[in-house]
Amino acid sequence: KQEVTQIPAALSVPEGENLVLNCSFTDSAIYNLQWFRQDPGKGLTSLLLIQSSQREQTSGRLNASLDKSSGRSTLYIAASQPGDSATYLCAVRNTGFQKLVFGTGTRLLVSP
Amino acid sequence: GAGVSQSPSNKVTEKGKDVELRCDPISGHTALYWYRQSLGQGLEFLIYFQGNSAPDKSGLPSDRFSAERTGGSVSTLTIQRTQQEDSAVYLCASSLRAGDSYEQYFGPGTRLTVT
Numbered sequence: 072k073q074e075v076t077q078i079p080a081a082l083s084v085p086e087g088e089n090l091v092l093n094c095s096f097t098d099s100a101i102y103n104l105q106w107f108r109q110d111p112g113k114g115l116t117s118l119l120l121i122q123s124s125q126r127e128q129t130s131g132r133l134n135a136s137l138d139k140s141s142g143r144s145t146l147y148i149a150a151s152q153p154g155d156s157a158t159y160l161c162a163v164r165n166t167g168f169q170k171l172v173f174g175t176g177t178r179l180l181v182s183p
Numbered sequence: 184g185a186g187v188s189q190s191p192s193n194k195v196t197e198k199g200k201d202v203e204l205r206c207d208p209i210s211g212h213t214a215l216y217w218y219r220q221s222l223g224q225g226l227e228f229l230i231y232f233q234g235n236s237a238p239d240k241s242g243l244p245s246d247r248f249s250a251e252r253t254g255g256s257v258s259t260l261t262i263q264r265t266q267q268e269d270s271a272v273y274l275c276a277s278s279l280r281a282g283d284s285y286e287q288y289f290g291p292g293t294r295l296t297v298t
Contacts, residue, residue, distance in 0.1 A: 105286070114187075114274060115289040122284070160226065169239060169281045170216070170228035 073098045073165055075174035083180045084151055092146040092177045094161035099139050101163045105171065106135050106146050108157040115160065119146070123166075151181045185209065187290035189275050195296045196265055204260045204293045208277030215258050216278075216287060217250060218242075221271035229273075232258060233281040265297045 074097045084090055094104070103122045107115040119128045119135040121144070127136040134147040144161055158178045162171040188207045196202050208215050217229040219242075228242040232252045243249070247265075252258040262269055272294050276287040 103284075107289075112294075114291040115276075117286060117288070120286055162226075169214070169231050169233075170242070171218075171287060172228070173218075173226040175225055 073101075073163060073172045075161060075163055075172055077159075077161060077174040077177050079177060080175065081178045081180075083182065086151060086153060086181055086183050088151050088181075089147070089149050090151055090179075092148070092159050092179070094144040094146070094174050096142045096144075096163050096172075096174075098165060099142050100166050101139060102166045103164050104135075104137055104144050105162045105164075106133075106144075107160045107162065109160060109176075110157050118159075148179075151179075153181050153183050155179060155181050187275055187277050187288055189273075189290040189293050191293060192291065193294045193296075195298060198267060198297055199264055201261065201263045202265055202295065204262075204273050204295070206258045206260070206275030206277075206290060208256065208258070208275070209288060212277035212279055212288075213255060214278045214281040214285070215252060216276040217258070217260050218274045218276065219271045220274060220292070226274070229260070231281065238281075262295075265295075267297050270295055270297045 078093045105120045106118045121137045132149040137144045158176045160176045161174045190205045216231040220226045230240045247263045250260045272292040274292045276289045278285040278287045
């Protein structure tokens with residue numbers, strides 16, 4: 072059974088810092104991995120989708136990497152801003168399944 | 184264009200009552216997914232539809248939960264005889280088709296509180 076863990080559970084940084092969020096998964100037979108952000112009381116916004124054949128994806132100040140064999144992904148946020156404050160979730164889709172299996176989330180607070 | 188919409192946004196119900204939650208997927212999306220987000224369990228898959236059929240219902244927690252989809256569009260998740268542990272945010276997502284390369288887009292959710 073796929074299990075997805077995110078570390079740290081919460082993170083507080085001053086504006087401008089670069090930061091890394093971690094995601095690990097137990098079953099490496101994944102088709103893709105997705106990073107989402109969730110703002111309080113809102114749904115999920117997709118940030119980056121990495122296919123299993125890819126090593127990384129970039130969008131603006133965000134960069135996500137994937138090491139399928141070791142069951143790890145990282146989300147790098149450069150020059151953090153207060154608007155980045157949210158909960159970040161990673162989710163994997165196992166090969167042959169349609170459902171996403173979500174991690175436990177990292178709650179990020181960026182102070183001005 | 185319009186995203187995934189869900190109604191109601193909030194629902195408070197008494198224990199033992201039945202509730203219906205509605206999801207309108209993005210127009211043209213043939214696959215639809217239901218997830219539940221609760222404090223104790225995180226975000227969990229419930230069921231998904233491809234068209235009007237549900238190939239995977241493995242996440243439904245008990246036979247009090249059911250879902251249907253008609254016309255390949257709107258879906259309704261029904262919880263019968265609600266219990267306090269059913270309190271959660273119910274999220275719906277849709278994708279162009281069910282398949283490994285298709286991204287899921289999420290709605291804002293319905294917050295269900297069972298008193």
